[in-house]
Amino acid sequence: MKRLYDLLFGDPKAAYARARANTTPADTGIAETLASLDGKDSFHFGSLLNGAPVRLAPDGLGHGLTCGASGSGKSSALSLIIEGFAAVPGHRAEVIDPKGETCIVLAEHAAMTLLRLPQPERETFARRFQVIDVRADAVTPANLFTVPPQMSPALLASLRASAMVNAGEHEFSDLMQHGLFLVFSVAIALQRGVTKKFVRRLLLDDAFRQHTLAPKIHDAALRDSIEHLDDVLPAATRQALVRQFDMHLSTRLGRIWFGLSPAAVARLAPALPDARIVIGNFGPSLLLSPSLARTQAVNRLIDVVTATMVNANPVATLLLIEEIGTIVRHPAVARFLLEGLRTLRWKLLSIVCCAQDPTNAIPKDVLHALLLNMRWLLAFESGREDASILLPYLPPRASEGERKPAFLAEMATLPSQHCYFLRKGLPPLRMKTRDLPDPKTTGKSRDELLDIFYSEIAAHSMVRVADAERLIDEEERDWISGDIPPQSPQNASGPAKDTVRTVDDLFALLGRNKGTGDPP
Numbered sequence: 410m411k412r413l414y415d416l417l418f419g420d421p422k423a424a425y426a427r428a429r430a431n432t433t434p435a436d437t438g439i440a441e442t443l444a445s446l447d448g449k450d451s452f453h454f455g456s457l458l459n460g461a462p463v464r465l466a467p468d469g470l471g472h473g474l475t476c477g478a479s480g481s482g483k484s485s486a487l488s489l490i491i492e493g494f495a496a497v498p499g500h501r502a503e504v505i506d507p508k509g510e511t512c513i514v515l516a517e518h519a520a521m522t523l524l525r526l527p528q529p530e531r532e533t534f535a536r537r538f539q540v541i542d543v544r545a546d547a548v549t550p551a552n553l554f555t556v557p558p559q560m561s562p563a564l565l566a567s568l569r570a571s572a573m574v575n576a577g578e579h580e581f582s583d584l585m586q587h588g589l590f591l592v593f594s595v596a597i598a599l600q601r602g603v604t605k606k607f608v609r610r611l612l613l614d615d616a617f618r619q620h621t622l623a624p625k626i627h628d629a630a631l632r633d634s635i636e637h638l639d640d641v642l643p644a645a646t647r648q649a650l651v652r653q654f655d656m657h658l659s660t661r662l663g664r665i666w667f668g669l670s671p672a673a674v675a676r677l678a679p680a681l682p683d684a685r686i687v688i689g690n691f692g693p694s695l696l697l698s699p700s701l702a703r704t705q706a707v708n709r710l711i712d713v714v715t716a717t718m719v720n721a722n723p724v725a726t727l728l729l730i731e732e733i734g735t736i737v738r739h740p741a742v743a744r745f746l747l748e749g750l751r752t753l754r755w756k757l758l759s760i761v762c763c764a765q766d767p768t769n770a771i772p773k774d775v776l777h778a779l780l781l782n783m784r785w786l787l788a789f790e791s792g793r794e795d796a797s798i799l800l801p802y803l804p805p806r807a808s809e810g811e812r813k814p815a816f817l818a819e820m821a822t823l824p825s826q827h828c829y830f831l832r833k834g835l836p837p838l839r840m841k842t843r844d845l846p847d848p849k850t851t852g853k854s855r856d857e858l859l860d861i862f863y864s865e866i867a868a869h870s871m872v873r874v875a876d877a878e879r880l881i882d883e884e885e886r887d888w889i890s891g892d893i894p895p896q897s898p899q900n901a902s903g904p905a906k907d908t909v910r911t912v913d914d915l916f917a918l919l920g921r922n923k924g925t926g927d928p929p
């Protein structure tokens with residue numbers, strides 16, 4: 410009798426224990442997932458359909474992938490994660506947003522928070538942000554030509570060239586890629602910005618190249634390439650390179666981003682020692698062409714990853730990369746990101762990639778490698794192909810045959826904010842993200858909030874376009890006169906003995922130093 414009772418109603422002791430823990434048998438795995446995500450400094454991310462809160466502990470997060478249809482709630486969810494992460498003392502968040510929309514969500518939210526603070530606290534709050542953006546009259550300067558410690562100038566030049574190739578709409582020939590590499594190599598060797606005049610002088614003006622440029626270059630191999638550039642690059646390739654740079658440098662902002670020398674950036678760029686959230690808005694606009702925007706997004710990725718590598722005292726950092734498909738188009742950039750994912754966890758870097766439709770937007774092998782390195786997946790409304798990404802991670806069930814189509818059908822019709830949060834190895838959570846505060850409650854329109862963001866917060870990071878242009882003009886005047894000042898000590902001696910020359914070497918070196926706490 411007892412056995413029949415247990416069979417029908419379960420073991421009463423166990424049932425009582427479950428009731429006390431407020432779980433049902435089907436929920437036991439869910440409770441385990443909730444507990445594993447929660448922990449020190451956790452923040453409220455959303456709730457299960459039964460109302461149970463889902464809390465995320467920043468330190469346990471690790472790398473993640475977010476996907477879902479347009480408007481399904483990815484950016485809003487990611488902004489909850491960014492703010493929750495950066496709210497913990499000693500933690501930082503970085504956003505690289507090639508679309509610019511997540512930045513707008515973050516900007517609106519930052520402006521709303523600022524408005525709620527008493528006046529004396531607003532300045533401190535504003536200085537928690539560094540904003541990389543462009544406006545008609547202001548821009549955040551970028552330093553593309555300072556070689557990070559331990560990196561060879563050649564590796565930096567090849568990464569900057571890859572960033573430009575990655576952004577292009579068409580294939581670049583090997584010769585064109587080599588030409589881009591040489592242009593960046595010379596700019597790095599001489600610690601100069603790349604301007605249209607510089608590119609023309611370097612590629613088309615034989616006398617200037619031979620007599621003025623080459624003698625200033627200490628690296629013998631690079632000097633040799635520059636002295637024999639006519640042999641290295643046919644005239645048609647040099648002309649094509651000039652056109653390529655003309656296109657990139659045709660806007661005022663393109664000219665500033667590429668044209669500022671490291672010395673000029675040091676003079677202009679404001680110090681923001683308290684910045685804990687770096688918002689990189691690389692959304693194309695009338696001011697910023699799509700290809701320049703993509704190039705700079707990749708350059709930023711290169712800078713964040715290399716800065717993390719060489720940082721002897723790493724800070725827990727969450728790097729969110731929106732529209733990952735546009736970032737990993739060039740194999741060199743994809744490899745750079747993947748190596749970062751594989752090796753930088755011990756440097757406390759968590760990378761979160763986001764895509765509307767990863768199966769379509771990301772090359773198969775790159776997606777496969779991303780998935781291998783991810784600790785969690787956050788999937789909103791998704792079509793069959795993208796939802797299938799989750800299938801291998803779902804716990805097996807007896808009714809597998811029926812469950813798979815039911816799951817795919819459910820994923821295709823998830824309402825906005827509804828999603829599956831999957832921590833690998835644990836049952837997934839079917840949940841809804843927490844509501845962001847409604848901007849309307851401030852009595853301000855979205856445009857007014859963005860104005861507040863730019864004038865009170867972003868203004869600390871940006872400089873006047875006119876000031877940057879003046880510095881570039883001054884430096885160009887020296888350049889045209891042929892009066893190239895002596896090199897900085899960093900590059901004057903050529904590459905140091907232990908510098909690394911390839912991405913593989915760089916990450917290998919990093920591996921050797923792993924765990925020592927010393928810079929590689």
Ligand SMILES: Nc1ncnc2c1ncn2[C@@H]1O[C@H](COP(=O)(O)OP(=O)(O)OP(=O)(O)O)[C@@H](O)[C@H]1O
Pocket residue numbers: 477478479480481482483484485486510765825826842843844845846
């Ligand atoms: N957590 C949330 N709180 C409040 N509103 C939300 C939330 N998530 C989504 N929304 C609403 O849905 C809209 C779209 O959300 P969101 O911009 O996050 O989607 P997305 O998935 O990033 O879309 P896209 O792929 O086009 O960038 C938001 O403008 C907002 O109105």
Ligand SMILES: [Mg+2]
Pocket residue numbers: 483484485510511
């Ligand atoms: Mg979005």
